[in-house]
Amino acid sequence: MGSTPEEITSQPRRVVLGELGWRNTFAALRHRNFRLFFAGQLISLIGTWMQNTAQGWLVYQLTGSKILLGVVAAVGSTPLMLFSVLGGSVADRHSKHRIVLYTQTGMMLFAFIFAFLVWSGTIRIWEILVLAALGGLAMAFDMPARQSFMVEMTSPQDLMNAISLNSSIVNGARVVGPSVAGLVMAQVGIAMCFFLNGLSFLAVLAGLWLMRLPNFVAPERTDSAWSHVAEGFTYVWQNRRMRTILILFAVVGVFGWSYSVLMPALAKDVLGGGQSRYGLLLSANGFGALLGALTVASAGNRMNRRIMVLGGLWVFSAMLLMLAWVKNYYVALALLAVAGWGMLLFFSTTNTLLQTAASDKMRGRVMGIWTLVFGGTTPIGGLEAGTVSHYFGVRWAVSLGAFICALAALVVWFMVRQREKGIHDSGHQT
Secondary structure, eight states: EEEEEEEETTEEEEEEOOOOGGGGGGGGGHHHHHHHHHHHHHHHHHHHHHHHOOOHHHHHHHOOOHHHHHHHHHHHHHHHHHHHHHHHOOOOOOOHHHHHHHHHHHHHHHHHHHHHHHHHHHOOHHHHHHHHHHHHHHHHHHHHHHHTTTTSSGGGGGGGHHHHHHHHHHHHHHHHHHHHHHHHHHHHHHHHHHHHHHHHHHHHHHHHOOOOOOOOOOOOOOOOOOHHEEEEEEEHOOOOHHHHHHHHHHHHHHTGGGGGGGHIIIIISSSSSOOHHHHHHHHHHHHHHHHHHHHHHTTTTTTHHIIIIIIHHHHHHHHHHTTTTOOOOOHHHHHHHHHHHHHHHHHHHHHHHHHSSOOOGGGHHHHHHHHHHHHHHHHHHHHHHHHHHHHOHHHHHHHHHHHHHHHHHHHHHHHEEEEHHEEEEHHOOO
16 A cells, blocks of 8 residues: 545545556455455345346336336435435444345345245235335445445455456346346246345355454444534545546436436337347346456556546447447447446446545445435436436437436546646646
């Protein structure tokens, strides 16, 4: 680890030194706890993506409503907006390991309930909404704790690699989960996807129980929970890098990632595909994202961070714009793969920049605010995409989102260039 001058928050900003090459792509796996986490999450996340795929198809099958696709996504994400900053505060005050154990157990129970309702043939849209909301509530506490738990499972030196590898397993699961879900839905039925997801949580719970961690020492509490939360907001707002990243992240959350809400309609109405082809479309997107995450894990410290963030976002936007107007299914697969690669360059790099810029005692709250932005923009984006699609069509909804994301990246690029120009000019004057 190296030191840089203190930031305006009076906390030293830490950066990861050293270069990552392909031979060091999996450096974080030398830590036993992270190996357990990695293996358990890989299995569990495949189940999660199976359930996500099946849930979108189930909603569209029951209602035929594009707006309801957005409503379900919004209801599932709204608890993230309401409780994630509290979740970040809890993560900074309590054992992150124990928090993740509780949240993962809760999500396993919700998956089994979902499976029973679908199997019984009694599932109704309101039940889907309730279960989506409960899952979102669990995620509001799970995401800040799980993200900030990375450094405890590895080391500060391997944090960047661990974050990128975590992104890689999320997106490796995106490759396998949707395609398996498409086959399972076609051959066995939708209910099996929810049941298999429930079973998959056993792997991550086993990994968590087998970890060897030092005894947790609770930090001294000198303020209220809400003062603790407010301190996190002040910390982020005073840090220009964090502030810029999170604002850009919010724009992409509303107008970029909302395309995924429309994937069932895009697959069925625009590309004329069924369940299997829908699953393969999501898998192609996940495959590209997996390559993007591995790119960051391998070369993240050698590549220009600005190019990775803004260039990745421009690639993602360009691919979405073309996807909106193609009619050929196989071209759509290729476009989604490249879009996934660009998206993960942006996503994984911004996540890494936030975590490495945060001090240890603030990391939980920083990731709670990250979760707030991530979760808070998703319901807005889902409703925006569903509404625009309802009135103007899927193609225009996807196109609008792609254009706004590209424009946001351009604005940030100009802002950074202007700031650099001002620093350069003042340097000449002195």
